[in-house]
Amino acid sequence: MFRNVARPVLAIFPLLMAIVLVLVSGEPWLLIMGVVSVCAFDAWRIGFIGAIFVTMLFALAHFPPAHLMTEGDLSPAVQTALFGGAALVIFTVIRCAMIFPSKADDRMRFAAAIVDNMPAMGWSLNGKGEYTYTNKAVQNYVTGNERQADLDDWKNAIPLVHPADVEQTFGRLVECLASGEDFVTDCRIQGHDGSYRWFRAVARAARGAKGDITGWYGTSVDIHEQKLVEEALRESERELRQLVDAIPALIWCATPEGEPFYANKQVKAFAGIAIGDLEVPNKTRLREALDVTVHPDDRIRVGDAMMRSFSTGTSFAEIYRLRRHDGMFRWVDSRLAPQCDDTGKIIRWYGVLIDIDESKQAEEALRASERQLQLLVDTVPVMVWCASASGEPTYINRRLNDYAGIRAEKVDQARFDRNQQIDRLIHPDDRERFRRALVESFALGRPFTLRYRHMRHDGHYRWADSRSEPLRDGDGRLLQWYTVITDIDDETRMQEELRSAHERLASASKAASLSELTASIAHEVNQPLASIVASSQACEHWLKADPPNITRAIANVGRITRDANLAADIIRRIRVLFFRTSETRTPVSINELVLDVCRLMENELAVNAIQIRTGPDDGLPSVIGDRIQLQQVLVNLIRNGIDAMERMPPEERVLEIGSRLIAGNRISVEVRDQGSGMEDPHMIFEAFYSTKANGKGIGLAICRSIIEAHDGEIRAENGENGGAVFTFTLPISNPGQDRRDVA
Structure with a gap:
């Protein structure tokens, strides 16, 4: 009974009892024992020894040894000793009762220490749901100190729970109080600082001997960080799911036995079916998926390979045709691989299908091209x-x-x-x-x-x-x-035969060259000879006049001499051209050459009513060449222009001659007529080719030979507005020479 008495009462209780004994026995020394016991409250051994000492002291004081020896009566001494011993026993018992608690008290204090110091909020309810105990963790979290929280009834805890969790939390508590089931819930509880943290509350009912509920004992464990991690995981899972749904591939998962349980949105968009659509009586989802989506020609092969993978745990890889939602079959590359735990046991399968229809078609086209190329190479x-x-x-x-x-x-x-x-x-x-x-x-x-x-x-x-x-x-x-x-055996033999033929034709070529030379001389000398005849006739006319006009006759004789020398020069240069002998070349001014040729042919131009227009570019550099041969080229081109405009009205007979510098190092000369043009400009320079009724086809061939001998080029084309355009180019004498130097 002493365990439930307050500590101050236990401390003075021996003194009060000593006073009562003094009043009963009349022995004042017992009061000294009570005082010693109070002073030694926490040191029971000292109090016990002090009580023995006081008892012996007063026994000797009342009954000294001399008195005992003389009187010989021991009864008072024995009574005193017994009385003091009894008092001593009473004080000792009281002291032990005060100082030494029972083992049950030790267990209670130990359990209380555990509950108060555990890292969770501990609490208890009676059978009616009223709080009977809250540990220090509850008090610290709710009040911020060890002050007892005001939680008489569970309803008083409602304001502490987050509004979003109240209905779920206390609804479950009411159900458990009524049914006696274990109470488990997660909720957010407000702390003394106003913030909410997640807790997991767990409580179990305590029952009496008759099975009735005597109380509830529960804990609330802080799981806030765990909840945050779970929320982060859920968010990560949502992002991962969004990523999987956004990947341009068909992704699906299956159980260890091979039953599909997940497919991303791409599967639904491609095939037009979801996992739930594969639920068919007496048929697995996998078999239904194979029957519905895989091409009939590929179905058995793919199904056998997939079943083999599920049974052996090996990866699956196949290319086959898969039905699209519109009924079209497209080629896919399908891969399936297992996920294993630490022991190597398969926990699920992951599959991916990639649409390779375009690449498959390209591959087929490549194979066809390869076959075609192979056929080409072999053929x-x-x-x-x-x-x-x-x-x-x-x-x-x-x-x-x-x-x-x-x-x-x-x-x-x-x-x-x-x-x-x-x-x-x-x-x-x-x-x-x-x-x-x-x-x-x-x-x-x-x-x-x-x-x-x-x-x-x-x-x-x-x-x-x-x-x-x-x-x-x-x-x-x-x-x-x-x-x-x-x-090249046939070609080689033909080349040998051709070489022999070339040798046989060499002599014939010489004869042909002689004929061409003769024709060229006849063609080119014809103009000077005609001039000589005309001048001779004029000279004869002036000499027969009365009186004879000697001055004009002498002038005509001079023209005869000039034309004869010109004919000799033409013959000599034609011989040089045909026999490829060297000839001294001098700088020639193209503009002066054009003017000289125009003056030379002014009579012929006038007779044929030809208007000539020259457009030379001023300051042109000179070219290195044979003046007579270049003059002969211009004469032939002008004469062709005269012949081409023979049937044109006189007012349309216009011959244009222009010259200019091109590409920085070449001079271009252009002769343009207003005739009917040419049927075949590419053949016009071939020897003996002519579009004239009486033409010999020699003049333009000679022109090409002369220009090419001067490292130049000559071409013919029809004009945009009609007529023919002859253009030849010659390299300038000094590529570094510019217009200012010439000027």
């Missing part, structure tokens, strides 16, 4: 073989196989024994030359070109032309060699 009328970077053959086309008599089974042998094939197929006289050139080409990576005699399958050697080119990558590394062999 092309040349022999083709390929070699590795080291020069070992890797491919021989069908034509080379047929030509050289190489059978398919010997291709590999040829690949590894190139020298044997050279010894067998190349003519002995060309063998070493071929081998040396081929080895050098492969070693240095340079193209290979060689003519040699190659043995045909019938044992005959025929001339062949072989050309090899290396294939390199972007970094210049040699990857492969491509070689083309062309049978």
